[in-house]
Amino acid sequence: MAQYMSMDHLRFLLYEVLEVDKLCELPRFQDHDKEGFDILLTSVKDYADQFMYPCFRECDEKGAYYEDGKIIVPEQVGEYMKASGENGTIGMTFDYEVGGMQLPHVVEVSCGHIAEAANNHLTGYSGLTNGSANLIVTFGSQELIDTYVPNMLAGKWGGTMCLTEPQAGSSLSDIVASAKLNDDGSYSIEGQKIFISGGDHEYSENFVHLVLARIEGAPAGTKGISLFVVPKHRPENGELVPNDVVTAGDFQKMGQRGYCTTHLVFGEENNCKGWLVGPENKGLLCMFQMMNAARIDVGTTAASVASAAYYASLQYAKERPQGRRIQSGGAKKGDAPQTTIINHPDVRRMLLLQKSIVEGSLSLCLLAAKYQDLAEHGPEETRTMYHDLLELLTPMVKTFPAEKGQVAISNGLQILGGYGYCSEFSLQQYYRDVRIMTIYEGTTGIQSLDLLGRKVVAKNGEVMKNFTKEIIETIKAASNYDDLKPYAEALKNASKTLESTLMHLLQFAMSGEHERYISDASIFMELMSTVTIAWQWLHMATIAKTSLVTGNTHLSTEFYENKIHTMKFYFKYELPKIKGHMETLKHQDSLTILEENKTILA
Numbered sequence: 001m002a003q004y005m006s007m008d009h010l011r012f013l014l015y016e017v018l019e020v021d022k023l024c025e026l027p028r029f030q031d032h033d034k035e036g037f038d039i040l041l042t043s044v045k046d047y048a049d050q051f052m053y054p055c056f057r058e059c060d061e062k063g064a065y066y067e068d069g070k071i072i073v074p075e076q077v078g079e080y081m082k083a084s085g086e087n088g089t090i091g092m093t094f095d096y097e098v099g100g101m102q103l104p105h106v107v108e109v110s111c112g113h114i115a116e117a118a119n120n121h122l123t124g125y126s127g128l129t130n131g132s133a134n135l136i137v138t139f140g141s142q143e144l145i146d147t148y149v150p151n152m153l154a155g156k157w158g159g160t161m162c163l164t165e166p167q168a169g170s171s172l173s174d175i176v177a178s179a180k181l182n183d184d185g186s187y188s189i190e191g192q193k194i195f196i197s198g199g200d201h202e203y204s205e206n207f208v209h210l211v212l213a214r215i216e217g218a219p220a221g222t223k224g225i226s227l228f229v230v231p232k233h234r235p236e237n238g239e240l241v242p243n244d245v246v247t248a249g250d251f252q253k254m255g256q257r258g259y260c261t262t263h264l265v266f267g268e269e270n271n272c273k274g275w276l277v278g279p280e281n282k283g284l285l286c287m288f289q290m291m292n293a294a295r296i297d298v299g300t301t302a303a304s305v306a307s308a309a310y311y312a313s314l315q316y317a318k319e320r321p322q323g324r325r326i327q328s329g330g331a332k333k334g335d336a337p338q339t340t341i342i343n344h345p346d347v348r349r350m351l352l353l354q355k356s357i358v359e360g361s362l363s364l365c366l367l368a369a370k371y372q373d374l375a376e377h378g379p380e381e382t383r384t385m386y387h388d389l390l391e392l393l394t395p396m397v398k399t400f401p402a403e404k405g406q407v408a409i410s411n412g413l414q415i416l417g418g419y420g421y422c423s424e425f426s427l428q429q430y431y432r433d434v435r436i437m438t439i440y441e442g443t444t445g446i447q448s449l450d451l452l453g454r455k456v457v458a459k460n461g462e463v464m465k466n467f468t469k470e471i472i473e474t475i476k477a478a479s480n481y482d483d484l485k486p487y488a489e490a491l492k493n494a495s496k497t498l499e500s501t502l503m504h505l506l507q508f509a510m511s512g513e514h515e516r517y518i519s520d521a522s523i524f525m526e527l528m529s530t531v532t533i534a535w536q537w538l539h540m541a542t543i544a545k546t547s548l549v550t551g552n553t554h555l556s557t558e559f560y561e562n563k564i565h566t567m568k569f570y571f572k573y574e575l576p577k578i579k580g581h582m583e584t585l586k587h588q589d590s591l592t593i594l595e596e597n598k599t600i601l602a
């Protein structure tokens with residue numbers, strides 16, 4: 001079995017870096033312990049090894065498609081949803097009362113990482129079912145919960161999120177799908193939704209769509225959007241009857257081809273019923289619960305796909321003989337034995353780049369999930385702080401693994417040389433699969449606007465201060481070790497670069513030049529997320545160093561030394577890039593703000 005993720009790295013993050021076993025001291029998680037977490041992770045890994053990874057190429061080859069009014073997906077989707085329902089993983093974080101296991105989010109994200117690295121074509125089906133069931137549990141009536149959630153958690157009914165319309169993608173304020181109140185308290189739904197992941201297939205008995213629409217007479221913009229449960233088949237007199245939801249097609253994509261992306265039409269026959277979830281006109285606020293969880297999920301999936309690509313290219317680099325080491329006489333000395341390409345510094349650089357991106361990204365995703373646990377179930381007095389920190393991290397969790405995951409996989413593909421470009425090897429598939437991650441769940445551009453426009457200035461900068469405090473804690477801990485001191489110093493300087501750049505930009509916001517303030521938000525995202533991942537690396541290296549010094553090692557000495565080595569790599573090759581970002585952000589020229597439709601790009 002080829003390696004696609006590292007259980008050692010995952011356990012290191014969970015138990016040594018994040019100390020998630022301490023979560024079990026909280027009343028919410030008191031029935032759980034580290035041994036239980038480990039049994040679950042091992043069983044997910046076994047399932048991923050035996051079923052998910054072996055069909056990963058087949059899911060791509062078969063793909064999903066539309067034929068005779070039906071969406072055809074690889075048959076493995078059916079088996080996967082059935083297993084996910086039977087083993088309880090769809091609702092693992094849900095309350096016991098609704099059939100969940102009350103596990104921490106950080107454990108759920110860890111299980112997700114294993115499964116997504118094994119086969120990212122299947123995981124979205126259960127992920128969206130989890131997210132939409134969670135919306136119903138949080139904001140829906142007891143009747144809606146009883147009607148839909150048990151079948152969703154059992155893997156029998158799929159769930160979706162229906163936001164996007166042809167004219168409303170990034171800008172949800174332009175949604176036009178409509179809802180009209182009926183005498184029986186339901187609403188008549190009308191409209192089209194496009195790009196709906198997991199929206200229809202023959203292996204689920206029913207689909208529960210969580211749809212954003214406008215109630216007749218609602219105000220324009222985001223303030224007039226409500227959320228509805230709209231099933232494909234609605235329960236009526238103890239039976240399921242068609243609910244006038246028509247699947248009009250499946251978008252053919254470059255990657256994630258086994259994961260269908262549907263076009264749904266609601267109410268063409270004027271017979272589509274929906275039920276309000278949460279208050280009228282507050283639909284977008286409710287939907288943010290699902291969107292935020294999905295953003296962590298997308299970041300984790302990107303890190304996971306990049307992980308699988310890393311291990312595939314590592315294995316290849318260990319086996320491929322090509323060229324000679326310079327010190328053995330190089331090409332001139334043809335009788336010197338060939339070396340395997342892993343020994344060429346440039347190939348090792350590409351491998352270390354991948355490792356630093358993959359493991360740094362995963363560290364950030366799991367940290368965000370732990371913050372979510374603490375925000376929801378931690379001590380009352382710290383809940384708001386963790387909630388705010390999670391809000392700040394979320395756009396970076398979505399964006400860094402997705403953007404840098406592409407870079408990592410591209411380097412992995414490069415390691416295979418010409419073979420990397422060929423269908424016979426999996427690297428090209430990972431490269432295609434990861435490409436969507438910077439687009440769905442809010443593009444990088446939109447995440448960056450959120451980070452700079454809202455998150456860093458939240459609560460008059462108090463959230464940003466708490467974030468800096470966390471970084472300072474890590475700097476202090478690292479400074480206890482002489483060999484880590486230069487890196488602690490580098491992170492301190494990087495943090496100052498971040499602060500001074502933000503201060504510079506804020507002058508534009510304060511003088512009313514809002515477009516100027518926000519125009520290079522994506523560059524700011526790169527700067528801030530590069531610093532954030534450096535923080536993750538210094539934290540991991542400090543924990544590794546402590547384990548080595550105290551001898552309290554759960555893994556090999558080499559494992560901990562590798563963490564410190566990879567941190568050093570990230571600090572040498574990636575962190576210095578923020579100086580360029582700062583220079584761009586502080587540059588006097590404003591080259592992208594032009595009058596509407598100016599023909600400079602013609």
Ligand SMILES: Cc1cc2nc3c(=O)[nH]c(=O)nc-3n(C[C@H](O)[C@H](O)[C@H](O)COP(=O)(O)OP(=O)(O)OC[C@H]3O[C@@H](n4cnc5c(N)ncnc54)[C@H](O)[C@@H]3O)c2cc1C
Pocket residue numbers: 160161162163164168169170171194195196197198253261436439440441442443444445446449
């Ligand atoms: C495979 C796939 C699966 C999907 N799954 C779902 C799903 O399950 N449910 C769902 O509801 N949607 C889904 N989507 C839709 C997805 O969320 C949107 O495609 C995405 O939000 C972008 O919207 P758009 O495609 O309309 O692009 P646009 O919004 O037109 O954006 C085009 C470009 O313009 C930029 N841009 C737009 N507005 C601004 C702005 N104000 N400032 C700066 N830049 C801007 C964007 O960053 C982007 O680069 C899916 C899409 C795909 C491709």
